[in-house]
Amino acid sequence: MRDISSRINKNYFRMKSDIEIAQSHKxxxxxxxxxxxxxxxxxxxPYGHYKAKxxxxxxxxxxMTGKKLILVSAISPTPAGEGKTTISIGLSEGLxxxxxxxxxxLREPSLGPVFGIKxxxxxxxxxxxxxxxxxxxxxxxxxxxxxxxxxLLAALIDNNIxxxxxxxxxxxxxxxxxxxxxxxxxxxxHIIVGLGGTxxxxxxxxxxxxxxxxxxxxxxxxxxxxxxxxxxxxxxxxGFTFDKKPVYARDLKAQGAMAALLKDAIKPNLVQTLxxxxxxxxxxxFANIAQGTNSVLxxxxxxxxxxxxxxxxxxxxxxxxxKFLDIKCVSAGIEPDxxxxxxxxxxxxxxxxxxxxxxxxxxxxxxxxxxxxxEKHVENMRKxxxxxxxxxxxxxxxxxxxxxxxxxxxxxxGVQVAVAKVHAxxxxxxxxxxxxxxxxxxxxxxxLKPLYEWGWPIEKKIETIAKSIYGASAIDxxxxxxxxxxxxxxxxxxxxxxxxxxxxxxxxxNPKLLGxxxxxxxxxxxxxxxxxxxxxxxITGNIMRMPxxxxxxAAETIDIDEKGKITGxx
Numbered sequence: 001m002r003d004i005s006s007r008i009n010k011n012y013f014r015m016k017s018d019i020e021i022a023q024s025h026k027x028x029x030x031x032x033x034x035x036x037x038x039x040x041x042x043x044x045x046p047y048g049h050y051k052a053k054x055x056x057x058x059x060x061x062x063x064m065t066g067k068k069l070i071l072v073s074a075i076s077p078t079p080a081g082e083g084k085t086t087i088s089i090g091l092s093e094g095l096x097x098x099x100x101x102x103x104x105x106l107r108e109p110s111l112g113p114v115f116g117i118k119x120x121x122x123x124x125x126x127x128x129x130x131x132x133x134x135x136x137x138x139x140x141x142x143x144x145x146x147x148x149x150x151x152l153l154a155a156l157i158d159n160n161i162x163x164x165x166x167x168x169x170x171x172x173x174x175x176x177x178x179x180x181x182x183x184x185x186x187x188x189x190h191i192i193v194g195l196g197g198t199x200x201x202x203x204x205x206x207x208x209x210x211x212x213x214x215x216x217x218x219x220x221x222x223x224x225x226x227x228x229x230x231x232x233x234x235x236x237x238x239g240f241t242f243d244k245k246p247v248y249a250r251d252l253k254a255q256g257a258m259a260a261l262l263k264d265a266i267k268p269n270l271v272q273t274l275x276x277x278x279x280x281x282x283x284x285x286f287a288n289i290a291q292g293t294n295s296v297l298x299x300x301x302x303x304x305x306x307x308x309x310x311x312x313x314x315x316x317x318x319x320x321x322x323k324f325l326d327i328k329c330v331s332a333g334i335e336p337d338x339x340x341x342x343x344x345x346x347x348x349x350x351x352x353x354x355x356x357x358x359x360x361x362x363x364x365x366x367x368x369x370x371x372x373x374x375e376k377h378v379e380n381m382r383k384x385x386x387x388x389x390x391x392x393x394x395x396x397x398x399x400x401x402x403x404x405x406x407x408x409x410x411x412x413x414g415v416q417v418a419v420a421k422v423h424a425x426x427x428x429x430x431x432x433x434x435x436x437x438x439x440x441x442x443x444x445x446x447x448l449k450p451l452y453e454w455g456w457p458i459e460k461k462i463e464t465i466a467k468s469i470y471g472a473s474a475i476d477x478x479x480x481x482x483x484x485x486x487x488x489x490x491x492x493x494x495x496x497x498x499x500x501x502x503x504x505x506x507x508x509x510n511p512k513l514l515g516x517x518x519x520x521x522x523x524x525x526x527x528x529x530x531x532x533x534x535x536x537x538x539i540t541g542n543i544m545r546m547p548x549x550x551x552x553x554a555a556e557t558i559d560i561d562e563k564g565k566i567t568g569x570x
Contacts, residue, residue: 018132061300061304068100069311074317077316086423090422090430093127095434097431108269110286117554119570130273145264152261157175218291220262222533223266223295230256232532282294308438315504326497335386337442338437346359351370364402396424459485471507478524509541
């Protein structure tokens, strides 16, 4: 009897995988989703039956007045997972259930994590955006367009160096512009181009970044319109001439052609949630090596078409959310009305030094020990003068005692908290969270206060983030970083905000320091210039802007059958 029961539980009560849930769901035509936003089919630019581009003309600043923007972030990520995207989607479903016209606005997945270790970025369980396979694999081609625009500039640079008749006199040793590819490929981090003789170019050292970390992606996500897009592209810093004069993309007359390649990529994408609510997905910068938020255009599109917008900032609050608030909000003139911090029992146990293989075993003491990480992130949220809410993303093996530990801490530090069972129950599992978030968003009188002023010296901006948000005791600069600082000041770019590249695994720049580390030094290894995007990038620790694949990449489990059905995505 025990064997039969075990077989029944395994075969009949097994939780469907994310892709099985998505594929078993009947999608609504994208025209019906558009109708929920008050849009006729004539304004859509369809990509098949279930995806569409939205024209920029739909953005209306007057209609954005009084709308509520909800930012979703998380504690420091762990291998156990936190589920920001799942909570973002589930919260939007819950808000719709309680009568708030809500759109979730997210980033597009990169193929790097899809085929690597992290998986896709369309949510999970019964809180997903669909069509899941399309969104995770190529989608509407935005990443490809960003890649092509970036690499066009790389080709124009090398062509100008090669051409002796109409050259700008670019010193190849000063060119830091890299090619990009939307794949994790560590072998391309450092390469030499121009080998093969005089007709094959001038040999020089360069490399590849992943597309999600490219300046063109950052520009796409911060641009307000086509004119702004072209101006930002023209401001891309390339290097110096042999006469020590700065060279920008506009000097190569590259901005027009690059913007032309982005003519469709600049338009936000409309899809749907499993419960048939609208979702806008656009742009895909990582948060550990880029700014980590969807496009300004997508956010403003959502605020123009719905009463509530739920949006997500990548990785922990120290990364994506800090950049969302200090860079995106200041640049675009927007601010959140409430901020949700996602935590899980599993992740807190991991920060409480429980080994990953033991993470599912009940351990309230470890949860208690890991709460320092959550408490620090809540403190950081309040430094921006925004109103926080904690969402406990529920897993089946969580115990009531463990959840109660988190609730007690939240009560102690004066922050509202709700358990969200969106993975298992979709929007119904987020009703309590939705009620709390809407109440906070509609009653909170706090106004965003950025952490620093853009006009401060670069070192002061870096120090403010590292000490105030990360908890560092000091900042150390390598000789290369000090040289980079002098170059930035010489170019007159010291007024730009900073987009720090740092490990997502720790509040520090050392991925092994879990929980709430203290008395650590942040080392700035080098500082890259992203003048077109409008920020500079201090790179800390051993962070790389071209990730590598893990020992057992997710690509090994992905397949397609003779009928075109895809399996193995997660």
